[in-house]
Amino acid sequence: MSAAAVIGRAAASIEVEKLSRHFDGLKAVDEISFSVGHKEIFGFLGPNGAGKTTTISMLCTLLKPTSGRATLNGFSIATQQDEVRQSIGIVFQDPTLDDQLTARENLQFHAMLYNVPREEREERARRVLDMVGLGPRARDKVETFSGGMKRRLEIARGLMHYPHVLFLDEPTLGLDPQTRSAIWTHVHELRQEYDITVFLTTHYMDEAENCDRIAIIDHGRIAALDTPGNLKHGVGGDIITMRAADVEAARAEIREKFNIEAAVTEVDEGDRTGGKRVRLEVPSGRTVLPQLLKGLATDVQSVSVREPTLDDVFLSLTGRQIREESADKMEFMRTRIRARRMRR
Amino acid sequence: MRRFRAIYIIWLRDLKRHFRDRARVFGSLASPIIFIFILGEGIGSSFALGSALGGLDYKQFIFPGILGMTVLFAGVFASVSIVWDREFGFLKEMLVAPVPTWTIALGKVISGATIAAFQGALMLLLAPFAGVNISPLLILELLPMMFLVAFSMTGMGILVATRLKSMQGFQMVMNFFMMPMFFVSGAMFPLKNAPQWLDGVSRIDPLTYGVDAMRAIMLPGYPNRFPLGVDILVVGLLSAVMITISVTAFSRQA
Numbered sequence: 001m002s003a004a005a006v007i008g009r010a011a012a013s014i015e016v017e018k019l020s021r022h023f024d025g026l027k028a029v030d031e032i033s034f035s036v037g038h039k040e041i042f043g044f045l046g047p048n049g050a051g052k053t054t055t056i057s058m059l060c061t062l063l064k065p066t067s068g069r070a071t072l073n074g075f076s077i078a079t080q081q082d083e084v085r086q087s088i089g090i091v092f093q094d095p096t097l098d099d100q101l102t103a104r105e106n107l108q109f110h111a112m113l114y115n116v117p118r119e120e121r122e123e124r125a126r127r128v129l130d131m132v133g134l135g136p137r138a139r140d141k142v143e144t145f146s147g148g149m150k151r152r153l154e155i156a157r158g159l160m161h162y163p164h165v166l167f168l169d170e171p172t173l174g175l176d177p178q179t180r181s182a183i184w185t186h187v188h189e190l191r192q193e194y195d196i197t198v199f200l201t202t203h204y205m206d207e208a209e210n211c212d213r214i215a216i217i218d219h220g221r222i223a224a225l226d227t228p229g230n231l232k233h234g235v236g237g238d239i240i241t242m243r244a245a246d247v248e249a250a251r252a253e254i255r256e257k258f259n260i261e262a263a264v265t266e267v268d269e270g271d272r273t274g275g276k277r278v279r280l281e282v283p284s285g286r287t288v289l290p291q292l293l294k295g296l297a298t299d300v301q302s303v304s305v306r307e308p309t310l311d312d313v314f315l316s317l318t319g320r321q322i323r324e325e326s327a328d329k330m331e332f333m334r335t336r337i338r339a340r341r342m343r344r
Numbered sequence: 345m346r347r348f349r350a351i352y353i354i355w356l357r358d359l360k361r362h363f364r365d366r367a368r369v370f371g372s373l374a375s376p377i378i379f380i381f382i383l384g385e386g387i388g389s390s391f392a393l394g395s396a397l398g399g400l401d402y403k404q405f406i407f408p409g410i411l412g413m414t415v416l417f418a419g420v421f422a423s424v425s426i427v428w429d430r431e432f433g434f435l436k437e438m439l440v441a442p443v444p445t446w447t448i449a450l451g452k453v454i455s456g457a458t459i460a461a462f463q464g465a466l467m468l469l470l471a472p473f474a475g476v477n478i479s480p481l482l483i484l485e486l487l488p489m490m491f492l493v494a495f496s497m498t499g500m501g502i503l504v505a506t507r508l509k510s511m512q513g514f515q516m517v518m519n520f521f522m523m524p525m526f527f528v529s530g531a532m533f534p535l536k537n538a539p540q541w542l543d544g545v546s547r548i549d550p551l552t553y554g555v556d557a558m559r560a561i562m563l564p565g566y567p568n569r570f571p572l573g574v575d576i577l578v579v580g581l582l583s584a585v586m587i588t589i590s591v592t593a594f595s596r597q598a
Contacts, residue, residue: 085442092433
C-alpha cells in the first residue's frame with residue numbers, strides 16, 4: 001500500500017457512530033456520533049477528563065472501542081488498522097520526539113516508518129521544516145529546542161507522510177501566548193497547503209473559535225455540535241451579570257417582575273472581586289438593562305453586559321464553567337511538569 | 345519489507361543514540377577495569393588459588409567472566425531502555441505507526457545485542473593487560489558467542505521491561521536479577537569446589553554457559569565445566585525462547 005493510494009477515498013474524513021469506551025465501569029466515552037468533512041478544522045472542546053483523549057486514541061487505533069464503529073478516510077478503525085494509521089498524522093499531548101536525534105533525523109525515521117519513498121524524504125523534510133520555520137535548525141539536536149519549537153517539529157513530522165487527517169491533542173498546552181498563536185497560524189496554513197482535515201482537542205475556549213465546527217464534550221457525551229457562531233447564538237443574545245447585595249432576592253425579583261429565569265453563579269477566582277453573581281441571558285442587553293435597573297428594588301452594586309463566549313455556551317449546556325476543572329491543583333502540577341519537560 | 349525497515353529503524357536509532365553518548369561507550373569500561381585490575385590483582389596476589397584455576401593467573405581467569413558481565417549489563421540496560429522510551433514518549437510515535445508491535449520489540453532486541461556485543465569487543469582492548477592473548481581468529485570466534493549471549497540477555501531485558509513502570513525500577517532489576525546472575529555464573533570463581541546448592545543454581549543461570557564458552561575460547565588450556573557444544577546449544581536455545589516470549593509479551597501489553 002503506497003501513501004498515495006489512501007488519499008481521497010471518502011467524502012467524509014471521519015465518521016463516528018455510537019462509539020463508546022468504558023474503563024472498569026466508567027463511561028469515558030459514551031455513545032458519541034459525529035462526522036467530520038474533508039478539509040474541515042474540527043474541534044473537541046471540553047474539560048480535562050471529558051473523554052477527548054480517549055476518543056482520539058480510539059480513532060488512532062491505539063485503543064479498542066468497547067462498542068460502536070468509526071471510519072477514517074473510509075477505513076474501519078477496527079479492521080483496517082494499518083490503512084487508518086497510514087491516513088493520519090498525530091501530535092500527542094506529551095512530546096514524542098527523540099531529543100538525542102536531530103530534527104532532520106526525527107523526520108527521516110518517521111518517513112521510513114510510514115513508507116515515504118526514499119527519493120522524496122529529503123525534499124519533504126525540507127518542505128515541512130520550512131513551513132514551521134525550523135529550516136535553519138534541521139541539523140540541531142532536538143534537546144536544544146524550546147517547547148514551542150518541539151511542538152512545531154511534531155506538527156511537521158505528522159505531515160511527513162501527507163496524511164489525510166491530522167490529529168492535534170491539546171496542541172497549545174503549556175505554550176506561551178505568542179507560540180500558541182503561531183501554532184494556530186500553522187494549522188490554518190496547512191489546511192491550504194496540504195489539503196488536510198484537522199481534528200483537534202482543546203480546553204481553551206478562545207482557541208476553539210479557530211475551528212470550523214466544535215463538539216462540546218462533557219462526561220463522555222457530546223452536549224452540542226455546531227459552528228462557534230451558531231453555538232454562541234444559541235445561548236440567546238446577550239449575557240447580563242449583576243453584583244447585588246442579595247443575589248437570591250434579586251433573582252426572585254427578576255423572575256417575578258420580568259418573567260426571566262436568572263441563575264446565581266460563582267465567579268471564578270480570576271475575578272478579583274469574587275463572590276456570587278446573578279446571571280441572565282436576554283435577547284438584547286441594550287433594551288432590557290435600563291428597564292431592569294429601573295424595576296428592581298434590590299440594591300444592585302454593579303452590572304455588565306456582553307456578547308456570549310464559548311464559556312457561556314459551555315456553562316449553559318452543563319451548568320459549570322470549564323475552568324473550574326482545569327484550575328484543579330493536580331492538573332496544574334501536571335501541566336507545569338509537562339512544560340518543564342518540554343523545555344528540557 | 346516494511347517490517348524489516350521498521351526493525352532497521354529501531355536498530356539504527358538506538359545505535360545512533362548509543363554512539364553519540366561517548367561517556368556511555370567508554371564509561372562502561374570503568375567497572376571491568378576495576379574488577380580485573382583492582383579486585384583481580386588484589387585477590388590474585390593475596391590467596392593461593394593455583395590448583396583451582398588450573399594454573400591460570402586470577403586476572404586471566406576472571407577476564408572471560410568480566411566479558412560476560414559487560415555483555416550482560418550492556419544488553420539488559422540497552423533493552424530496558426524501552427521503558428525510558430515509554431516514559432519519554434518516543435515509544436508512542438512507534439506504536440502508532442503502521443507497523444506491527446512485534447517489530448518494535450524485535451528491533452530493540454537486535455539493537456541491544458549489537459550494542460552489548462560491541463561493548464564486549466571494546467573490552468577486548470584490555471585483554472593484553474590481563475595477560476590474555478588475543479588473535480584475529482580468536483576475535484572471530486568470540487564475536488558470534490558474544491552476540492549469542494547478548495541475545496539471551498536483551499531478550500530477558502525486554503521481558504523485564506514489560507513489567508517495569510519506570511526507569512526507577514531498574515535499580516531493583518540490578519540488585520535482584522543482574523547481580524545474582526553475574527556472581528552465580530562462575531565469572532569470579534570456579535564452581536568446582538562450590539557447595540551443591542550453588543552449583544545447582546549456577547546450572548539454571550544462562551550466563552554460566554556464556555562465561556563457560558568464552559573461557560573455553562579465550563583460555564584453551566583451562567579444563568571446562570561443559571563441552572563448548574553444550575554451552576552454545578544452551579545459550580542459543582535460551583536466546584530463541586527468551587526472544588519469542590519477550591516479543592510476544594511486549595506486543596500483547598503495548
